[in-house]
Amino acid sequence: MPETRKTPMLDQLLDGPFPSFVKEIKKGAEKNDACNDLLGQLELSYEEKITHWKHGGIVGVTGYGGGVIGRYSDVPEKFPGLTEFHTMRINQPAGWFYKTDRLRKLLDIWEKRGSGLTNFHGATGDIILLGTHTDQLQPVVDDLAHEGWDLGGSGSDLRTPSACVGPARCEWACIDTLDICDTLTRRYQNELHRPMWPYKFKIKVSGCANDGVAAKARADFSIIGTWKDNIQINRTEVINYVNAGFDIIGQVVDKCPTKCISYNPVTKSLSIDNSNCVRCHNCINKMPKALRQGKITGATILIGGHAPILQSAFMSWVIVPFMEMKPPYDEVSELLEKIWEWWDENGKMRERVGELIYRLGMRSFLKATGLPAVPQMVLHPRTNPFYFWDKEEVNQ
Amino acid sequence: MVKTDFGPPKYLDMMSDLCKRNYGKWKYHEVLDTGTLVHVAESGEKLYTVRAATPRLMHVDTLRAFCDLADKYCGGFFRFTSRHSIEFLVEDEANIEPLKAELHAMGYTPGGVGNTISNMLHTQGWIHCHTPAIDASGIVKSVMDEVFEYYKEAKLPARLRLALACCLNMCGAVHCSDVAIVGVHRVPPKVDDEKISKMCEIPNVVAACPTRAIRPEPAKKSVVVNEERCMYCGNCYTMCPAMPIFDPKNDGAAIFVGGKVSDARHPAMFSKLAVPYIPNEPPRWPTLVKTVRLLIDVYAKDAKEGERYGEWINRIGWEKFFKVTGLPFTDKHIDDYIFSVPTFRSTATFKW
Numbered sequence: 131m132p133e134t135r136k137t138p139m140l141d142q143l144l145d146g147p148f149p150s151f152v153k154e155i156k157k158g159a160e161k162n163d164a165c166n167d168l169l170g171q172l173e174l175s176y177e178e179k180i181t182h183w184k185h186g187g188i189v190g191v192t193g194y195g196g197g198v199i200g201r202y203s204d205v206p207e208k209f210p211g212l213t214e215f216h217t218m219r220i221n222q223p224a225g226w227f228y229k230t231d232r233l234r235k236l237l238d239i240w241e242k243r244g245s246g247l248t249n250f251h252g253a254t255g256d257i258i259l260l261g262t263h264t265d266q267l268q269p270v271v272d273d274l275a276h277e278g279w280d281l282g283g284s285g286s287d288l289r290t291p292s293a294c295v296g297p298a299r300c301e302w303a304c305i306d307t308l309d310i311c312d313t314l315t316r317r318y319q320n321e322l323h324r325p326m327w328p329y330k331f332k333i334k335v336s337g338c339a340n341d342g343v344a345a346k347a348r349a350d351f352s353i354i355g356t357w358k359d360n361i362q363i364n365r366t367e368v369i370n371y372v373n374a375g376f377d378i379i380g381q382v383v384d385k386c387p388t389k390c391i392s393y394n395p396v397t398k399s400l401s402i403d404n405s406n407c408v409r410c411h412n413c414i415n416k417m418p419k420a421l422r423q424g425k426i427t428g429a430t431i432l433i434g435g436h437a438p439i440l441q442s443a444f445m446s447w448v449i450v451p452f453m454e455m456k457p458p459y460d461e462v463s464e465l466l467e468k469i470w471e472w473w474d475e476n477g478k479m480r481e482r483v484g485e486l487i488y489r490l491g492m493r494s495f496l497k498a499t500g501l502p503a504v505p506q507m508v509l510h511p512r513t514n515p516f517y518f519w520d521k522e523e524v525n526q
Numbered sequence: 527m528v529k530t531d532f533g534p535p536k537y538l539d540m541m542s543d544l545c546k547r548n549y550g551k552w553k554y555h556e557v558l559d560t561g562t563l564v565h566v567a568e569s570g571e572k573l574y575t576v577r578a579a580t581p582r583l584m585h586v587d588t589l590r591a592f593c594d595l596a597d598k599y600c601g602g603f604f605r606f607t608s609r610h611s612i613e614f615l616v617e618d619e620a621n622i623e624p625l626k627a628e629l630h631a632m633g634y635t636p637g638g639v640g641n642t643i644s645n646m647l648h649t650q651g652w653i654h655c656h657t658p659a660i661d662a663s664g665i666v667k668s669v670m671d672e673v674f675e676y677y678k679e680a681k682l683p684a685r686l687r688l689a690l691a692c693c694l695n696m697c698g699a700v701h702c703s704d705v706a707i708v709g710v711h712r713v714p715p716k717v718d719d720e721k722i723s724k725m726c727e728i729p730n731v732v733a734a735c736p737t738r739a740i741r742p743e744p745a746k747k748s749v750v751v752n753e754e755r756c757m758y759c760g761n762c763y764t765m766c767p768a769m770p771i772f773d774p775k776n777d778g779a780a781i782f783v784g785g786k787v788s789d790a791r792h793p794a795m796f797s798k799l800a801v802p803y804i805p806n807e808p809p810r811w812p813t814l815v816k817t818v819r820l821l822i823d824v825y826a827k828d829a830k831e832g833e834r835y836g837e838w839i840n841r842i843g844w845e846k847f848f849k850v851t852g853l854p855f856t857d858k859h860i861d862d863y864i865f866s867v868p869t870f871r872s873t874a875t876f877k878w
Contacts, residue, residue, distance in 0.1 A: 139808060139809040140809060142809045142810060143664055143668070143809055146667065146671030146674075147671060147674045148579070148581070148666075148667055148670035148671050148677075149579070149580060149581045149633050149634055150581065150667060151581040151582075151583040151653075151663040151664075151666075151667060152667075153633075154581060154583055154584050154585045154588060155583070155585070157585040157587050157588065165585075168653070172653060175661065176652070176661070176664070176808040176809055177808075178774055179774035179777065179806045179808065180652075180772050180774045180777075181652045181656060181657075181658050182652070183652075183654065183655060183656040184656060185763075185767030185770075186656065186767060192528055193528060193530045194530065201654060201656070215654070217654060221533060221534035222534060223534050223535045223536065223537045223539075223540045224534070224537040225537055225605065226605045226606040226607070226608075227537050227540035227541050227545075227603070227605045228540050228596075228603070228604055228605060229540045229541075229602055229603055230593035230596050230597050230603075230604075231602065232535060232539070232540065233589065233593060234590065234593055237586040237589055237590060237593075238586075240586055241586045246585055246586045246587075247583065247584075247585055247586075248583070248584055248585075248589065249582050249583055249610075250580065250582065250584060250606050250610065251582075251606060251610065253647065253697055253698040253699070260583070260653075260654060261654075271528075272528060275528065275529040275530075275532070276529075278535050279535065280532050280534060292608070295605070295607075297549050297550035297551075297552070298537070298541060298545050298549055299545060299552065299565055299573060299575070299615070300552060300555075300565070301553055301554055301565070303550065306550065308537045312533075312534070312536065315533050315534060316533045319531035319532075319533055323530065323531060339788065339790065340788045340789075340790065341787045341788055341789065341794070343608045344608070344787040345787075346702075346787055346794050347699060347701060347702035347785075347787050347794065348698075348699060348702075377831075380831070380832075381831065381832050385791050385832060387791055387792065409789075410789045410790050410791060410793075411788070411789065411790050412790040412791045415790055418555060418556075419554045419556075437696040437697070437701060438694065438696060438701065439695060439696075439736070439759065439761050440734070440736045441736065441864060442863060442865055443696070443701040443796060445794055445796070478733070479730060479733070480730075480733075480734070
């Protein structure tokens with residue numbers, strides 16, 4: 131093994147209270163040339179204030195079109211360990227739950243065949259295995275398959291779905307986020323592993339309006355748990371909060387966005403006009419022991435969220451105000467498949483589904499999916515009179 | 527024959543019996559301190575969670591050390607959060623303090639629960655990406671070291687989400703976070719006419735430009751960039767390796783503030799530009815770190831209890847925001863991208 135790289139700049143990131151990523155790479159450098167070279171190349175990037183990774187790289191494994199991100203150093207003569215340094219995305223279990231014996235097997239395989247460096251996790255949810263050679267890709271995938279770990283998504287495919295912790299450890303899960311995430315991931319393995327679409331498509335599942343996986347902002351198709359009936363009030367617990375000095379007027383009543391919650395200090399009773407509640411979740415967040423969601427639960431489905439490239443950042447918007455979410459989730463699957471068919475047929479290269487809806491109009495999207503137009507889809511109706519009519523709608 | 531299309535391990539196989547027994551039957555939870563939660567089930571059973579931020583980039587040995595702790599204190603079970611923190615799921619209350627002590631000794635201080643700064647979402651940077659304008663891990667380490675007290679102690683008006691993206695692709699959550707750092711360029715790409723016809727699909731390059739600054743140049747089998755129209759997003763470089771846009775003298779970071787994804791009180795909001803440019807200053811990025819600190823300190827002091835960053839600014843107004851932070855307002859802050867007019871002030875109600 132060559133001498134350990136000198137890294138005076140990176141060494142300054144070893145101190146301080148937050149755990150140091152430099153310490154992590156150095157752990158690898160003691161065992162592995164590639165990690166040692168990664169330290170060297172990163173130090174060079176710190177000196178020159180520029181990346182030293184070459185553009186792009188198409189690598190993969192037999193049978194799949196996605197899941198591996200090719201990466202090559204642009205200074206391989208200086209850092210031969212980084213001549214090939216590809217990332218592999220491994221599909222995480224829903225909710226990022228791990229049992230140590232299962233995880234250790236993955237770690238052993240990665241130490242044997244890769245750099246030993248990881249990300250837990252990538253933003254989309256995958257386990258990221260950071261850095262290996264092209265000739266190791268297939269062996270890694272084969273070894274991992276033997277232990278029950280499959281690749282995640284990349285490229286113009288269904289990306290790895292992810293979900294909040296849900297019913298496994300949260301009283302606010304209106305839907306079984308983990309089962310929905312797991313079921314859709316398994317049902318659409320082909321769409322996930324073999325890119326065949328205009329661009330990427332992400333699904334995220336949050337159990338309530340707190341949106342623990344940021345589904346509205348970070349998924350094309352956002353499934354967010356909600357309820358239809360009344361918030362359940364435990365009057366004894368309300369009194370307990372008040373007696374403990376909780377500012378129920380300031381933190382709950384005054385902050386209710388629709389002013390549908392009121393508190394009577396004489397009777398110490400809280401009442402909610404549920405027909406005007408928008409289920410923002412603030413009052414429940416503030417008084418989890420006293421307030422619980424309704425019992426008729428399901429999901430609101432939103433579409434179109436993505437980062438700014440190309441037509442500005444979008445947050446997903448409502449397309450189905452309420453959908454029941456019971457296994458085997460056929461209703462949501464039917465909707466997904468209709469959307470994919472329309473998008474695949476009409477989408478331009480690298481056009482996210484939200485941008486396609488923006489280009490062709492909600493009218494076209496609703497026709498393709500059969501969804502009815504409802505006021506819950508908009509913040510307000512349009513302000514201009516420039517709308518389309520179909521030929522059948524006008525007098526001939 | 528290679529086994530394919532079998533998907534991830536089943537989540538139920540990764541969960542303790544206690545989690546499975548009480549699945550979907552949780553009654554309420556309480557924040558015990560900034561590193562610990564307790565969830566109480568309808569059955570009366572309790573599950574304690576000890577949370578600690580990680581650097582996200584970890585060596586297998588560190589993960590093995592987490593496995594050892596989970597074996598010792600949690601029956602072999604743990605999970606990660608959507609913000610790259612680790613959560614140990616403790617069933618025996620007596621295990622909480624010894625677990626925390628061991629985590630702390632490993633360099634992982636429990637925190638990030640309640641009205642704190644939790645872990646900072648971030649991206650690959652110079653460690654593994656080909657399009658970054660800034661590093662990710664180095665800035666995250668520097669910022670989190672600086673604001674660590676807000677991670678350990680609940681002394682903010684509400685929770686505060688930090689995020690970083692190393693370029694304008696904005697992987698992660700910078701467009702919807704309370705305080706967000708984004709890598710930006712400030713000069714147009716350099717077109718390599720020699721390489722472009724060999725390496726790029728010209729119509730795709732032209733279509734990649736949101737401001738239509740790129741047109742084909744058939745004579746050279748290349749493209750021309752109208753530099754007046756280019757705002758350096760780098761999307762053409764993503765499509766075409768012959769159009770590098772890096773410039774160490776001019777690349778740097780912008781800071782956005784006021785975004786959120788939760789719908790509580792106010793619907794989800796995008797983050798908005800606070801600081802257009804701060805240069806790269808590795809390895810500790812002092813100017814950037816100082817500015818983030820200022821943005822957090824002013825909010826911590828001025829916002830009312832229960833107000834997220836964006837709600838605070840909505841209440842006081844942006845003109846007041848620039849006054850209380852002392853940050854300059856420039857022509858860069860006035861939107862001129864695709865949907866800009868709704869951001870202008872069509873009313874005479876504002877503060878002096």
